[in-house]
Amino acid sequence: MRLTLLSLIRLIMFIFISYFYYTAVDNNITIQVTYIISVLIIFTINHFLLTATSFGEKHYPILIAIDLVVTMGYSFLFPGITLYLILVDVCAVTLFLMAKDSLLIWIFSISFFVVWSISMGYTYHITGNLSIINNLVNLLFVFFSAIVGRLIYKLTSAQEKITHQYDQLSESHQELQDAHQQLHTYSKQVEELTLIQERNRISREIHDTVGHKMTALLMQLQLAKELRDLDPKKSEATIELCEGLAREALNEIRLSVRTLQEDEGTKHSLLKTTRKILEDYQEMTGLKSDFHITGELSQIPPSIQLNLIRIIQESVTNAVRHGQATKCNVSIHISSSKIDAMIKDNGTGAIDVDPGFGLSNMRERVYDHGGTIMFESKKDEGFIIKVTFPLKEISWKVGDVK
Numbered sequence: 001m002r003l004t005l006l007s008l009i010r011l012i013m014f015i016f017i018s019y020f021y022y023t024a025v026d027n028n029i030t031i032q033v034t035y036i037i038s039v040l041i042i043f044t045i046n047h048f049l050l051t052a053t054s055f056g057e058k059h060y061p062i063l064i065a066i067d068l069v070v071t072m073g074y075s076f077l078f079p080g081i082t083l084y085l086i087l088v089d090v091c092a093v094t095l096f097l098m099a100k101d102s103l104l105i106w107i108f109s110i111s112f113f114v115v116w117s118i119s120m121g122y123t124y125h126i127t128g129n130l131s132i133i134n135n136l137v138n139l140l141f142v143f144f145s146a147i148v149g150r151l152i153y154k155l156t157s158a159q160e161k162i163t164h165q166y167d168q169l170s171e172s173h174q175e176l177q178d179a180h181q182q183l184h185t186y187s188k189q190v191e192e193l194t195l196i197q198e199r200n201r202i203s204r205e206i207h208d209t210v211g212h213k214m215t216a217l218l219m220q221l222q223l224a225k226e227l228r229d230l231d232p233k234k235s236e237a238t239i240e241l242c243e244g245l246a247r248e249a250l251n252e253i254r255l256s257v258r259t260l261q262e263d264e265g266t267k268h269s270l271l272k273t274t275r276k277i278l279e280d281y282q283e284m285t286g287l288k289s290d291f292h293i294t295g296e297l298s299q300i301p302p303s304i305q306l307n308l309i310r311i312i313q314e315s316v317t318n319a320v321r322h323g324q325a326t327k328c329n330v331s332i333h334i335s336s337s338k339i340d341a342m343i344k345d346n347g348t349g350a351i352d353v354d355p356g357f358g359l360s361n362m363r364e365r366v367y368d369h370g371g372t373i374m375f376e377s378k379k380d381e382g383f384i385i386k387v388t389f390p391l392k393e394i395s396w397k398v399g400d401v402k
Helices: 005-023 030-052 054-077 084-098 102-127 132-230 232-257 270-285 302-321 357-367
Strands: 288-294 327-334 338-345 372-377 383-390
Touching (some): 005 030, 005 084, 030 054, 084 102, 084 132, 132 270, 132 302, 270 288, 270 302, 270 327, 302 327, 302 338, 302 357, 302 383, 357 372
Antiparallel strands (some): 327 338, 338 383
């Protein structure tokens, strides 16, 4: 109970009624004056304990009980004067404002009626007169005050509940704003990551397509240079072939820069495109090749078909460019759960395999689909690339997992 206008009126009522009883003292009866002064002190102390300290919120039943007991003392010291019921009204309002337990209210109510009945009997015994109407009016006022006090309690409880719900709503709104801000941040991060992935994809496409064409073009230009004096006609034909390769490379660059390469939704003919790559290399470099496929091609998703094409293309380019290979074997086995591919050449090989940009691109293409890739090579024993793409289960391992 806080120190408000209502609590101030409560204190004024205590002082006013006590003063009235003080004026009603006959012949300065010491016991009555002492009682009035003592009661006024008790009222004042209890009032500030109730309104201004946490002690009052915790022990309000004891403080109200003390106020009610000393108030009922007026009915015995001043029989026939019913103004004490106004102080009972004040105690009732205080009780109904602070009490949360209905059992406590019933205990106080029954106790009051028992003591009040005794005081009425005592008044009749001393004065021989009992004003029923006057007592009933004052009693109805007590009931009215109690009802008002309870209504005020309900109102303040409702306000506190609304305030609590508003605080919860504000907190939820703030959390929602924070989540929205976090989602916006994540969205920007995803957008940046998507751009990075797209740049990497374009760089891979440029390397795997334009690089392939430029390597073939360089080889044909070297051949044309050697044939310029020995066989001019064949040299001219080689130069025409170089012109075609240059045009194709230019088209590849335009497609890559405009990011219009085939995406995952485009269907790629693995068989047709791979045969075209091998036939072109045989025509341009004399590379002989064997190409074997077992299983159902329709089981291979379009995105994996594109990656297999690029891996084969890069492997053949590396075989000719770095290994001076004259023969290449390409085999693909398709089962219900995975795709196994192997590209093997008879080039010079290498003691240590140091993945450059091309091999790193292969690895990224395979890892993007949860697959595995292995590079094997020995000096003068060629180069082998083994690739596996899972079809039903995709898994990744990060760090050392035992």
